[in-house]
Amino acid sequence: MALHIFNTLTRRVEPFVPREPDRVRMYTCGPTVYRFVHIGNLRSYLMADWLRRALLAEGYAVQHVKNITDVGHMRQEMLDRGEDKMIAAALAEGKTPADIAAFYTAAFLRDEERINILPATVYPRATEHIAEMVEIAERLLANGHAYEVGGNVYFAVSSFAPYGRLSGNLPRELLEGVRAEADPLKRNPADFALWKAAEPGRTLKWDSPWGPGFPGWHIECSAMSIKYLGPHLDVHTGGVDNIFPHHEDELAQSEACFGPPFVGYWVHGQHLLADGLKMAKSTGNAYTLDDLIARGFEPLDLRYLCLTAHYRARLNFTFAALRAARVARWRLQQRIWDWVDVANSAPDGPVLGPSGEAARERFWAAVRDDLHVPRALGVVWQMASSDLAPGEKLALVRDFDRVLGLDLTRDVAARPKVPADVAALVAERAGLRARRAYGVADALRERARAAGFVVGDAPWGMRVRPALRPDALVGCFSTARDVPSRVDEPPARELSILLHVYGWRADVERCVASVLRAADLGACNGEVVVVDSQSERDDGWLDELATHEPRVRVLRPDHPLGEGEGRNVALKQALGRTLVLMDTSVEATGDFVTPLLAALADDAIGVAGPWGLRSHNLRQFEEATGGEVDAMQLYCFAFRRERVGEIGLMDEKFRYYRHVDLDYSFRFRDRGYRVVALPDLPLVRHEHRGWEELSHEERDKRSRRNFYRFLARWGTRYDLRVPESAQHSG
Ligand code: AMP
Numbered sequence: 089m090a091l092h093i094f095n096t097l098t099r100r101v102e103p104f105v106p107r108e109p110d111r112v113r114m115y116t117c118g119p120t121v122y123r124f125v126h127i128g129n130l131r132s133y134l135m136a137d138w139l140r141r142a143l144l145a146e147g148y149a150v151q152h153v154k155n156i157t158d159v160g161h162m163r164q165e166m167l168d169r170g171e172d173k174m175i176a177a178a179l180a181e182g183k184t185p186a187d188i189a190a191f192y193t194a195a196f197l198r199d200e201e202r203i204n205i206l207p208a209t210v211y212p213r214a215t216e217h218i219a220e221m222v223e224i225a226e227r228l229l230a231n232g233h234a235y236e237v238g239g240n241v242y243f244a245v246s247s248f249a250p251y252g253r254l255s256g257n258l259p260r261e262l263l264e265g266v267r268a269e270a271d272p273l274k275r276n277p278a279d280f281a282l283w284k285a286a287e288p289g290r291t292l293k294w295d296s297p298w299g300p301g302f303p304g305w306h307i308e309c310s311a312m313s314i315k316y317l318g319p320h321l322d323v324h325t326g327g328v329d330n331i332f333p334h335h336e337d338e339l340a341q342s343e344a345c346f347g348p349p350f351v352g353y354w355v356h357g358q359h360l361l362a363d364g365l366k367m368a369k370s371t372g373n374a375y376t377l378d379d380l381i382a383r384g385f386e387p388l389d390l391r392y393l394c395l396t397a398h399y400r401a402r403l404n405f406t407f408a409a410l411r412a413a414r415v416a417r418w419r420l421q422q423r424i425w426d427w428v429d430v431a432n433s434a435p436d437g438p439v440l441g442p443s444g445e446a447a448r449e450r451f452w453a454a455v456r457d458d459l460h461v462p463r464a465l466g467v468v469w470q471m472a473s474s475d476l477a478p479g480e481k482l483a484l485v486r487d488f489d490r491v492l493g494l495d496l497t498r499d500v501a502a503r504p505k506v507p508a509d510v511a512a513l514v515a516e517r518a519g520l521r522a523r524r525a526y527g528v529a530d531a532l533r534e535r536a537r538a539a540g541f542v543v544g545d546a547p548w549g550m551r552v553r554p555a556l557r558p559d560a561l562v563g564c565f566s567t568a569r570d571v572p573s574r575v576d577e578p579p580a581r582e583l584s585i586l587l588h589v590y591g592w593r594a595d596v597e598r599c600v601a602s603v604l605r606a607a608d609l610g611a612c613n614g615e616v617v618v619v620d621s622q623s624e625r626d627d628g629w630l631d632e633l634a635t636h637e638p639r640v641r642v643l644r645p646d647h648p649l650g651e652g653e654g655r656n657v658a659l660k661q662a663l664g665r666t667l668v669l670m671d672t673s674v675e676a677t678g679d680f681v682t683p684l685l686a687a688l689a690d691d692a693i694g695v696a697g698p699w700g701l702r703s704h705n706l707r708q709f710e711e712a713t714g715g716e717v718d719a720m721q722l723y724c725f726a727f728r729r730e731r732v733g734e735i736g737l738m739d740e741k742f743r744y745y746r747h748v749d750l751d752y753s754f755r756f757r758d759r760g761y762r763v764v765a766l767p768d769l770p771l772v773r774h775e776h777r778g779w780e781e782l783s784h785e786e787r788d789k790r791s792r793r794n795f796y797r798f799l800a801r802w803g804t805r806y807d808l809r810v811p812e813s814a815q816h817s818g
Pocket residue numbers: 117118119120127128129130131132325326327328329330357358359360361366367368
């Protein structure tokens with residue numbers, strides 16, 4: 089079967105037949121280089137890259153042109169109004185538009201390289217092709233498809249009968265009134281500019297037969313594609329937003345100039361979305377590749393993620409999805425490294441057997457079927473789990489990676505080495521397992537794990553591989569499970585104050601400011617760890633605070649977490665010797681830390697805090713003023729971090745705050761620790777939003793759920809209750 093591809097022009101999946109038998113002329117609408125490209129743009133270029141690689145795999149020589157829209161396109165009005173802050177700032181610094189374009193061009197080429205996009209044969213710059221654009225406009229004037237008015241040249245849409253064929257937008261029906269500002273110089277509102285006269289004061293302008301001016305929006309792609317590829321291209325790619333007006337107009341002016349067909353196959357990629365909307369700088373939902381790298385991802389994680397969706401389907405970007413891509417890519421890479429080990433020890437070259445051949449057929453059939461890379465990726469995974477010999481698998485993956493472009497076999501030499509001490513642990517473990525001493529063997533495996541290596545038992549023997557270190561992924565996690573635990577690390581600080589917040593900025597500000605002041609966190613080397621479960625409600629002020637205030641750390645899940653889980657994120661990441669869980673309704677009015685630390689210095693005391701509770705029946709709890717209590721409330725709940733290893737993390741099934749503190753208190757008491765209330769700590773409580781903001785029904789529902797969970801666990805263990813005598817001695 090030949091390669092088939094969906095052609096926007098015919099709205100059908102068609103067999104691909106280039107004009108010349110073994111050569112493909114391909115054009116891709118490239119980036120605008122007065123800003124960084126975002127990962128949505130990159131998705132479009134990845135689609136073009138997969139198509140190009142598929143064509144190469146078919147044996148075609150591909151000439152690929154990708155234009156760089158540099159300053160020629162930059163609209164003076166936009167600069168004048170300072171709409172793009174980055175450009176305005178650069179201009180203010182004395183940079184020229186050409187400097188700006190050079191900077192972002194370099195950034196773009198670097199991004200492409202990092203995600204393994206094959207470099208285009210030519211990257212023509214718009215400003216270097218003004219003469220070619222003028223020439224096309226002149227030809228169109230000469231052959232009656234364009235007209236000039238006051239230094240402007242317009243394409244007369246009515247002169248080109250097939251106009252609208254690509255996008256389905258017919259000029260008369262759809263275009264009237266579409267433009268925001270109707271241009272009174274146009275004969276027909278659907279006409280578009282090939283050349284525009286420079287308005288007074290404009291700096292970016294070129295001489296032309298019609299006076300000084302600048303090119304229209306679409307002419308550059310016609311001029312540059314035709315210059316480098318001739319007037320008849322095989323493939324033209326872009327994102328779906330390019331179909332109209334950009335490609336419709338490009339098609340019209342090119343064919344009106346040089347005759348049809350301008351392009352054999354128009355291929356358009358669907359958008360990358362974020363929060364359900366097209367990713368775009370102007371929408372404010374755009375991420376750059378560097379943004380992902382800053383969050384600990386590798387560029388090829390994005391490539392893998394984009395492989396998981398067909399190019400004609402929208403893809404909603406989330407960090408959870410990107411993380412899944414990262415993990416999948418990592419797992420695949422690990423398997424391949426395992427095959428390398430085995431294949432190396434079996435020196436006979438790989439010969440594909442019938443099932444290997446069948447896998448290869450399936451893979452390439454998916455690629456040829458309208459570039460169905462997700463299905464092809466599925467074949468990779470099937471093949472990986474099949475019982476093909478490792479050498480065969482390796483040969484297949486080398487073949488497949490020509491189109492996938494994931495560098496799956498390139499880094500074999502660079503794979504992390506297993507250090508000698510870990511290798512020794514693993515060898516010892518193998519011996520223990522042979523003697524069926526599984527308990528000790530498992531303990532050794534845990535030690536290897538702590539050293540960053542995973543030990544697995546493959547059919548052909550034991551394998552050791554580096555664990556995927558998720559540490560760097562904090563800041564884009566979905567669940568507490570994604571957050572690495574630092575509980576076993578020695579304390580790096582004296583104190584950590586842990587908050588879980590759901591918005592209510594004023595409360596958070598009051599609490600954090602008062603804690604920073606009162607607890608004198610600097611002197612005791614303390615930190616405030618904020619788990620922000622409601623980032624979309626604010627404007628990033630917390631991040632800003634954390635940037636200026638090194639004692640504050642913000643951890644942000646990609647959706648709101650329940651109370652137990654949110655607290656656990658903080659517990660796993662806190663580095664203080666003593667931890668204080670607090671609520672943002674609390675304000676510190678003095679040094680509350682010193683008395684807490686003093687109380688916790690007593691080994692018998694597990695939990696200390698100001699607002700303890702007592703109960704006779706586990707159903708009603710009364711606030712106690714001081715002394716030993718049954719439980720401590722989460723408003724301020726302090727304990728030593730070293731206890732977490734013993735007590736464990738909080739129960740994440742408690743999604744609402746109520747009873748999670750009672751449950752956690754009881755866990756301390758279950759281990760024999762005492763819970764004490766310190767009556768006079770300088771802390772005050774304000775309105776508690778977690779309670780106030782909910783309807784009666786909602787509070788009831790959530791409280792009841794937690795209450796039953798609590799009672800089911802502790803109700804039968806009444807003996808945990810503090811003896812009456814102790815209760816009154818405080
Ligand atoms: P622009 O810089 O807006 O001209 O976009 C450059 C390329 O990226 C064009 O081919 C667009 O169609 C494409 N593009 C823009 N936004 C997205 C998006 N969110 N997802 C996929 N492609 C996009």
